[in-house]
Amino acid sequence: MTEKQEKILEAALKLFAEKGYAAVSTNKVARAAGVSEGLIFRHFTNKEGLLEAIKQQGMEKAQSLLGSMVMREDPKDVLRGILAFPFNIDKEEYHYWRLMYALKWQAEKYDHSMSHPMRKIAADAFKALGYADPDAEAELILIIIDGLATAELLRRPQNMEAVRHTLFSKYEL
Amino acid sequence: MTEKQEKILEAALKLFAEKGYAAVSTNKVARAAGVSEGLIFRHFTNKEGLLEAIKQQGMEKAQSLLGSMVMREDPKDVLRGILAFPFNIDKEEYHYWRLMYALKWQAEKYDHSMSHPMRKIAADAFKALGYADPDAEAELILIIIDGLATAELLRRPQNMEAVRHTLFSKYEL
Amino acid sequence: MTEKQEKILEAALKLFAEKGYAAVSTNKVARAAGVSEGLIFRHFTNKEGLLEAIKQQGMEKAQSLLGSMVMREDPKDVLRGILAFPFNIDKEEYHYWRLMYALKWQAEKYDHSMSHPMRKIAADAFKALGYADPDAEAELILIIIDGLATAELLRRPQNMEAVRHTLFSKYEL
Amino acid sequence: MTEKQEKILEAALKLFAEKGYAAVSTNKVARAAGVSEGLIFRHFTNKEGLLEAIKQQGMEKAQSLLGSMVMREDPKDVLRGILAFPFNIDKEEYHYWRLMYALKWQAEKYDHSMSHPMRKIAADAFKALGYADPDAEAELILIIIDGLATAELLRRPQNMEAVRHTLFSKYEL
DNA sequence: GATGAATGAGCATTCATTCAT
């Protein structure tokens, strides 16, 4: 991965996240990256190839995030870890998650299977804690996480700490 | 509103919701509506004007939805009404809500103030029920609704009824 | 000629003169005339038909102008009459002459034969006054008139009265 | 300036001069230049940018023309130089001057200040020759030049040599 | 006579992509 390749990925991620994949031209990406337009195609074949590379890069980040959750033994710790995600999206990852969430809405561009492993982990935790319907609880917790991440990525509400406290109380965490 | 005008709105709503506003050309809208491309501009001035007309149309639906929630007296009924929304998105409104949720991610195209009134209603209900931090509870419930609507609009999970039951239990509804 | 027909001609003349025939759409003409676009075509067949009608209307004005020149007996009076033209373009005729002069530059749209009769009249006057080369003098005077009209229509120089005096001196008028 | 850039400029100049700026589409320019339409915009940004580039190119020609007039010492030589212009528009410059004169009639597209320096030079010459009203004489001579150029560019009268002789006699040149 | 909905071709411009250098 050359320096210019990274510049392109960085610029594309930022622009795609902010304006949307379809609304950003390769020309704009090239200019933002300080690179000739042709270079994008030499390195990534396609505009879509560029998107794919960005997704790949982020998938790795997501995987390591997921890894840290499974490691815990105490099921409450697992839930704490899972629920912590939307409250801890740091600046570096902000653009990436914004793009991933935005892409969800664009039909062909998104792979919905990504959240499957997390659902399994959550269900196991709820089962261990003796919840009545662990699968539904897992589904709900994933849904809540999506809601929280959406709020964090789009509106950045001021009282997120209070929300977090309220939510954690409901699960006695 | 002529017949062709409605055809255009209908086709545009469907396409914008499915593929995203930026990814759908006016040409495609015209063809889907069985109409000449020029007619779109005669009636809606702009591609953006077309979007605006769609939003307008949906805003009215949303307002009547909101209206029915405020009318209730029992705060639990209010919460039931609010939380019922994502479970009751019927076919007719499906495209509209998908578009609205998708547009959220496209910066300039979305007005975030839309959810303000609902937040107020929810906070009042939680206060009446003696919840410790009604504002945080209201924020959380809006976030959960966003998560639920997203799930319903994008993935249509099979166990939504179980999720609904699990969620309502948490609020003793 | 109905009232609306006249409104159309008036509006078209003004717009064509100010912005140029090609740069003005029939839509703009209709709106400026307070008339439906279709009406233009009912009355004038074509956008070009509209232009033709305007030219026709003006041709009549020009002819009556020319007529008044021929009537004089004294050749100096004839020259005075001819040369007076560019200094006496009144408001009502301003738009018409601006359009005619502008159209000259647009190839197919202009009939150059219009100035023929005036050339003849001028040549006769110069011959009567004993000028050495009456034909060349006539050609020159027509050219000067074009220059004067151009100045008057485009730049409206402040010292036109002085110019007029200077010019008339040269011909001892 | 690549070869294709020059082809575009050349073709655009010819077409704009013959049919008028507004009446010539970029598509026609591209086809006449044997070039893809997109290339016009890569090199000149705009259709207007293309016009601007043409004007720029011609302005330089005009400047060198003007330069040669100021150099003369004898005021009669100066006048001869100035008046010679419309009689010496050679083929290469023909299209350029036709375009410039045509643009005059299109309001926003023309900069009227271009003739200012020439007016000053002419006025100085007439003053040196003891003419009664040098400013009016200068204005008149510019007007005559405009008339002559118009005739030359639009009608190419056959007896221009005789006209030239007649005119020069009036100024004893 | 008059309207305005409707059309299809054309417009300036942008786009993703290719390729010689």
Next chain:
DNA sequence: CATGAATGAATGCTCATTCAT
């Protein structure tokens, strides 16, 4: 590896014109 000239299809939009009412 990197550039930037070049392309052709597509885009949002405007145009002159038609036609049912």
